[in-house]
Amino acid sequence: MLYRPHRRRIDNEGSSSYDASPMSLDDLCESLRNCQQCRLASGRTQVVFGSGNPDASIMFVGEAPGFHEDKQGVPFVGAAGKLLTELLESVGLSRSQIYIANVIKCRPPQNRDPAPDEVETCKPFLFQQIQLIKPHMVCSMGNFATQTLLERKVGITKVHGQPFQLSEFRLFPLFHPAAALHNDNLLPLLREDFQKLKRLLDAMVAPPQKPAVPASDQPVQMDLF
């Protein structure tokens, strides 16, 4: 639950009110069901809010819904989604353990890149989702998600597989699975990054411990005199 005492709240129609009630992920989802804040509203079948475990400690963030996601209302259900599911399973994760969302919640026409103003309009909802779910790790898939979450213009080719400690979570950028489907050279790199992710997650669950040293084995300062 996110408590937002006396915060100004703006609804989808643009009118504002003061709200002292806790907001849940379901509330946020419901508040966006009929979102009209950008031009994508007119071409979508439905808003694709996100799916998975609302208490997940790991979240995956993509770019925007495509054709199948728009029809089904669920992120990553097309070809890229099948690859994502396979990659998750390769490191022992299931989709029900994680949470998946996109930067943009509505399908851009012909799957074009999201426009900068569409990203600006929609990204606060992604940040709210992250605030509500409170994951320890967020995996950004592709340039749009990585740049949105890092809040700077970096290329995914440079930063993939490198964790960034941000104030609220660790960011782990990955190539977008759709890019790996179109470029055979990227798939082995994406698989390697998933193995690296697994090692990072394992280390977060069980941080390395120094073996206890018995007092008698402790190094002693040699007396020179």
Ligand code: URA
């Ligand atoms: N690509 C994305 O970035 N998101 C989806 O939900 C599907 C494909």
